[in-house]
Amino acid sequence: TRSTRPQRLLTHVKQRARRGDAQSVITTIDDYCRAREWAMNVGDEKGSILDQVVCEVSPDVALELGTYCGYSSVRIARLLPPGARLLTVEFNHDYATIAREVIDWAGLQDRVQLLEGASGDLIPQLRQKHGIETLDFIFLDHWKDRYLPDTRLLEDCSLLRRGTVLLADNVICPGTPDYLEYVRSSPRYQSQYFSSHLEYTRAEDGLEKSVFLG
Ligand SMILES: O=C(NC/C=C/[C@H]1O[C@@H](n2ccc(=O)cc2)[C@H](O)[C@@H]1O)c1cc([N+](=O)[O-])cc(O)c1O
Numbered sequence: 001t002r003s004t005r006p007q008r009l010l011t012h013v014k015q016r017a018r019r020g021d022a023q024s025v026i027t028t029i030d031d032y033c034r035a036r037e038w039a040m041n042v043g044d045e046k047g048s049i050l051d052q053v054v055c056e057v058s059p060d061v062a063l064e065l066g067t068y069c070g071y072s073s074v075r076i077a078r079l080l081p082p083g084a085r086l087l088t089v090e091f092n093h094d095y096a097t098i099a100r101e102v103i104d105w106a107g108l109q110d111r112v113q114l115l116e117g118a119s120g121d122l123i124p125q126l127r128q129k130h131g132i133e134t135l136d137f138i139f140l141d142h143w144k145d146r147y148l149p150d151t152r153l154l155e156d157c158s159l160l161r162r163g164t165v166l167l168a169d170n171v172i173c174p175g176t177p178d179y180l181e182y183v184r185s186s187p188r189y190q191s192q193y194f195s196s197h198l199e200y201t202r203a204e205d206g207l208e209k210s211v212f213l214g
C-alpha cells in the first residue's frame with residue numbers, strides 16, 4: 001500500500017538531515033513541505049515566533065498537545081536548558097511512531113517524552129504519573145475544538161501557576177474561536193496575538209500567547 005505523508009516526511013529526513021543536528025531536521029522538513037507536499041507543521045515563520053517565546057520563558061517543564069511528526073517537538077526541545085524536559089501528547093499511534101524517529105534523528109530523545117493517548121485522559125495523569133507539579137509552558141497544536149476544554153482541564157488539575165505561558169497555533173486558520181474568546185476575555189489571562197501566516201502558504205494565521213495570572 002502507498003506510504004503515508006508522515007512516512008514520506010520521515011524518509012526525507014533520514015535521507016537529507018544530519019543525524020544529531022536538530023536545525024538540519026527542521027530545515028529539511030520545511031524544505032520538503034514547501035517544495036513537495038504540505039504538512040501541518042507549525043512551520044518556519046510561526047516557528048520563529050515559537051522559538052522566541054520558548055527562549056523568553058526558558059521552561060524547565062514544557063507540554064505540547066499534538067506532536068504529529070515531531071517538528072515542533074524538535075523546535076522546542078532544541079532550545080530547552082540542560083535538565084529541562086518536554087512532554088508531548090500524541091493520540092495517533094502511527095504519528096507517534098514517526099515522531100519518535102524524527103525526535104531521535106534530531107538527537108533530542110533525552111529531553112522529550114512522548115505520551116501516547118488523548119489529551120483529556122493524559123492531562124489528569126501528569127502529576128501522579130509523570131511527577132509534574134506545575135507547567136511552565138504549553139504549546140497547543142492539536143484538535144482545535146480541544147484547546148478550550150484542555151485549558152479548563154489544566155486549570156482544574158492545578159497544573160498552571162502564575163506566569164505559565166500558553167502558546168496556541170492556528171487561532172485564525174483553521175481557527176479556535178471559543179478558545180480565543182476565553183483567553184481574551186478571562187481576567188485570569190493576559191493575551192497577545194502574533195500575526196503570521198499558515199505554514200508554507202500566504203494565508204493569514206497567527207499564534208496567541210496567553211500568560212496565566214494565577
Ligand atoms: O488540524 C490541524 N491540526 C490538528 C492536529 C492534530 C494532531 O494532534 C493529535 N492529537 C493529540 C492528542 C489529542 O488528544 C488529540 C489529537 C492528532 O493525532 C494529530 O497529530 C491543523 C490544520 C491546519 N490546516 O491548515 O488545516 C494547520 C495546522 O497548523 C493544524 O495544526
Ligand SMILES: [Mg+2]
Nearest residue numbers: 042141169170
Ligand atoms: Mg498547527
